[in-house]
Amino acid sequence: MAKWGMVIDLEKCVGCQACTVACGMENSRLPGEMWQDVIFFTEGTHPSAQLKWFPRPCQHCENPSCVAVCPTHATYKTEDGVVLVDWNRCIGCKYCMIACPYGVRFYTDEKPLVAPDMRKVLASKDDHSWNPPWKMPDAREDWKHGVGIQPHDVVSKCTFCYHRISKAPPGTPDLDPQDPKLREFTPACVVTCAPGARYFGDLSNPNSEVSRMIGDKRGVRLLDQLGNKPQVYYLTGDGGAVPSSRAINKKV
Amino acid sequence: MNFIYPKTVNEAISGALKMFGENHVTATIWKASVAVLAASLGFVFYMLFTEGHASFNTSSDGVNWGSAIATYVYFALISSGLTIIASLATVFGFKQFYPVAKRCIWLAIVTLIAGFAVLALELGHPFRMLWAVPSGMQIYSPMFWMGVFYVIDLGLLIVKFYLMWKEDWDSPFSHFIGIAGFIAVVLASGMLGLLFGSMAMRPMWFGSATSVFFILSGVLSGAAAIVFSVYLAYGFDTKNMPEQLRSLALSDQLPKVFATLIGIVLVFLLTRIWVGLWSNQDGMEGFVALLNTPWFHLEVWVCLALPFLMMLSPSMQLAPKWQVTASILVLAGMFIERLQFIVAGQNVPMFKGTWMNSVTPYTPSLTESALVVVGISTALALYALGERLSNLSAAPKESIEAAGQLARG
Numbered sequence A: 001m002a003k004w005g006m007v008i009d010l011e012k013c014v015g016c017q018a019c020t021v022a023c024g025m026e027n028s029r030l031p032g033e034m035w036q037d038v039i040f041f042t043e044g045t046h047p048s049a050q051l052k053w054f055p056r057p058c059q060h061c062e063n064p065s066c067v068a069v070c071p072t073h074a075t076y077k078t079e080d081g082v083v084l085v086d087w088n089r090c091i092g093c094k095y096c097m098i099a100c101p102y103g104v105r106f107y108t109d110e111k112p113l114v115a116p117d118m119r120k121v122l123a124s125k126d127d128h129s130w131n132p133p134w135k136m137p138d139a140r141e142d143w144k145h146g147v148g149i150q151p152h153d154v155v156s157k158c159t160f161c162y163h164r165i166s167k168a169p170p171g172t173p174d175l176d177p178q179d180p181k182l183r184e185f186t187p188a189c190v191v192t193c194a195p196g197a198r199y200f201g202d203l204s205n206p207n208s209e210v211s212r213m214i215g216d217k218r219g220v221r222l223l224d225q226l227g228n229k230p231q232v233y234y235l236t237g238d239g240g241a242v243p244s245s246r247a248i249n250k251k252v
Numbered sequence B: 001m002n003f004i005y006p007k008t009v010n011e012a013i014s015g016a017l018k019m020f021g022e023n024h025v026t027a028t029i030w031k032a033s034v035a036v037l038a039a040s041l042g043f044v045f046y047m048l049f050t051e052g053h054a055s056f057n058t059s060s061d062g063v064n065w066g067s068a069i070a071t072y073v074y075f076a077l078i079s080s081g082l083t084i085i086a087s088l089a090t091v092f093g094f095k096q097f098y099p100v101a102k103r104c105i106w107l108a109i110v111t112l113i114a115g116f117a118v119l120a121l122e123l124g125h126p127f128r129m130l131w132a133v134p135s136g137m138q139i140y141s142p143m144f145w146m147g148v149f150y151v152i153d154l155g156l157l158i159v160k161f162y163l164m165w166k167e168d169w170d171s172p173f174s175h176f177i178g179i180a181g182f183i184a185v186v187l188a189s190g191m192l193g194l195l196f197g198s199m200a201m202r203p204m205w206f207g208s209a210t211s212v213f214f215i216l217s218g219v220l221s222g223a224a225a226i227v228f229s230v231y232l233a234y235g236f237d238t239k240n241m242p243e244q245l246r247s248l249a250l251s252d253q254l255p256k257v258f259a260t261l262i263g264i265v266l267v268f269l270l271t272r273i274w275v276g277l278w279s280n281q282d283g284m285e286g287f288v289a290l291l292n293t294p295w296f297h298l299e300v301w302v303c304l305a306l307p308f309l310m311m312l313s314p315s316m317q318l319a320p321k322w323q324v325t326a327s328i329l330v331l332a333g334m335f336i337e338r339l340q341f342i343v344a345g346q347n348v349p350m351f352k353g354t355w356m357n358s359v360t361p362y363t364p365s366l367t368e369s370a371l372v373v374v375g376i377s378t379a380l381a382l383y384a385l386g387e388r389l390s391n392l393s394a395a396p397k398e399s400i401e402a403a404g405q406l407a408r409g
């Protein structure tokens, strides 16, 4: 069984947020509520301060604290290493949002992040939280795996595009979007990334490109000290950076 | 108050209705709290049906759990504290506490129900919880165990109250229920503490001390609730109280226990602040922010340190008015504590980046505030109901003797 993981090369990432948009379209995200976000921050101080950024999907942790805290088992880890939310089970207690160190989980029913509130403009007549003009075919919607337009009062998060990757031919080491045969099984953000900064493959296969890059280029994981052991690795190279500390100085 | 207590369910229902036309302290509390409950609950339902949980000020990239969770924790821990205080008489044989035991158990039931009610209105799918939690069996989740223990706790409380109502104080079965209830409530409140204390990614909560703190501060808030309720029931005048209750109220044991509990909670709070300010660990910055809020100082100095001194002062500790003042301050202080604890633990962003450059702000919305009112008025209404329909000061005969000895010193 594969253990899907992602490598993001921060030297190549230009911070264009095409991944964010692609994910939003693919997964019918409410504007502002982005499963795949690009986070901007600064390193250093004036006059040598630099603007840095890093894209942040769900890290699909090896030790997912969100799974352990979920009282209903709505959040679970699949055999192929992906962490998903079953929207038919989630009771909206938000404990998983508390327990996730990466802030990648979203509760549907909150103050709108952008105006006007799209849930009102494009109101849904059924259980869905809204009715976007673009959406995946109904047949692909799959609430058990947290795929599709989110219903009310549940928590959602990045699925690694489970509706795509779960159809990939078994044994594929890397889902390379350059390969026309694999393209439709590759996560939307990886397909769309113009500079090709994102790689997706099987971490349990030592010969996969993702495994080799993590070894050769010193892949690092976000907040690794917490022990969640993300399956998303960042290559920082010479120019990239992941924030090593929290937002504020102690002496606020 | 000398009521004639109903013996059957029908009498109880008509007794509750009749209370609307009666004229005494309990009836006033009943009428006022039912009215407030109807209004606040009506508003909350209206908002939930029109806006849904978007009417809350909680947010995914800041404070996920707001005042509703704080209110739940507040009531759940008052309930646990009351149960532990009742156990002094029913489990540990301190018979002088029997005169408050039945009242404690009733209050524990009503505060737990109030807490659950608020929680149900906070959850996205409260009804789904009824099948999804038992069928999910996620035994790693502290929330799972908290739910299991609190449900057992509530069941045992109801059985215990029934037995007390039947004047069964000391049968082996009643004793067993008391012991089982004590164990369940320690597990429940301790687990509620672990629900927060297990979160290594939230350093302001992290650690087993959180669990111990929850149990002990629960006992403090339970103590405050029982003192307040006893005085409330007798019009704030010890002369109206039955003999054995008066001797308990006027003995110096009560203020001593009260002061000790406040002292313990203060030690916990101040040592936590010390560690928070001293430690360089990333994520502890929230303690600095905490220290900068007036609420924190109101809680520590006015709502805890002041009652602590009152209950130590020989000239004040026995005066009903100071005991009542102390209990009200502690109840208010504990509410601030629950809210601050829960909010401060979340509002240091996990890492720096867009939109998250400082402590995330949070103020409860109108709906969330109304939900707090729902909790308080539910507890008060059910309390008044119990007061009117059952003699909450009932106690076994031998405890009267013990209380008499206490009064004579």
Ligand code: SF4
Pocket: A058, A059, A060, A061, A064, A065, A066, A067, A083, A099, A100, A101, A102, A103, A104, A105, A157, A228
């Ligand atoms: S990043 Fe958060 S939501 Fe994703 S698997 Fe890890 S703990 Fe769970």
Ligand code: SF4
Pocket: A069, A070, A071, A072, A073, A074, A075, A085, A089, A090, A091, A092, A093, A094, A095, A096, A097, A154, A155
């Ligand atoms: S909000 Fe849903 S997915 Fe998250 S812990 Fe609660 S039940 Fe599980």
